[in-house]
Amino acid sequence: MDKKRKAAAIAKILNRCFPDPEIPLKHSDPFTLLIATLLSAQATDAAVNKVTPRLFQRAPTPFKMAELEEAEVRELIRTIGLFNTKAKAIVKLSRMLVDGWGGEVPSTFEELESLPGVGHKTASVVMCQAFHKPAFPVDTHIHRLAKRWGLSRGKDVKETEVDLKAVFPKSKWAKLHLQMIYFGRTFCKARNHLAEECPICTFLKSDSN
DNA sequence: AACTCGGGGCA
């Protein structure tokens, strides 16, 4: 079967496993989602959810966040990995939003990626989850799954993103990003790959291709 | 391309 048919079958299985995938603060405003996504780098949902209530109570908007001392932000997110780097980025980013964008989060890749602490992956999450624009955030989980499923031979996430965009319809990118991450965390783990219990591995094996 | 930040998860 060709890759698009394989991809469609995989998407169906993912929908069954994770019908309504969530990320921290997915349904919030763009600023909150941006900060939560930035905090999520190399960290777990639980760790992020632990610090965001106090952080956003103290500074719910770029204007409020821009007024905080870096030391206070660092203290508010102290329990998260990379807290020093992230605190610096959050304060500077907020001040940039106030000075250059009237306190609004921009909705283009170029503008988002010009902000400190915001790379292509974080920008992609904001683009598709906050602004509902076409983007497929590809991280190391998704990179690994795409290769295991034979949907990409990309040697980095950049190449994998191109390959995945070619086989999945644009309307599904945002949801697939979340579903694939949860799937990678549950079944196709980086280490200790649970191939016997993995519904997609089972499907691909049973299929003659 | 390699290194660094950093607490947490997992073997």
Place this chain on the structure above:
DNA sequence: TGCCCAGAGTT
């Protein structure tokens, strides 16, 4: 304990 991670920036 040691290695890796829902990345990004610097050298």
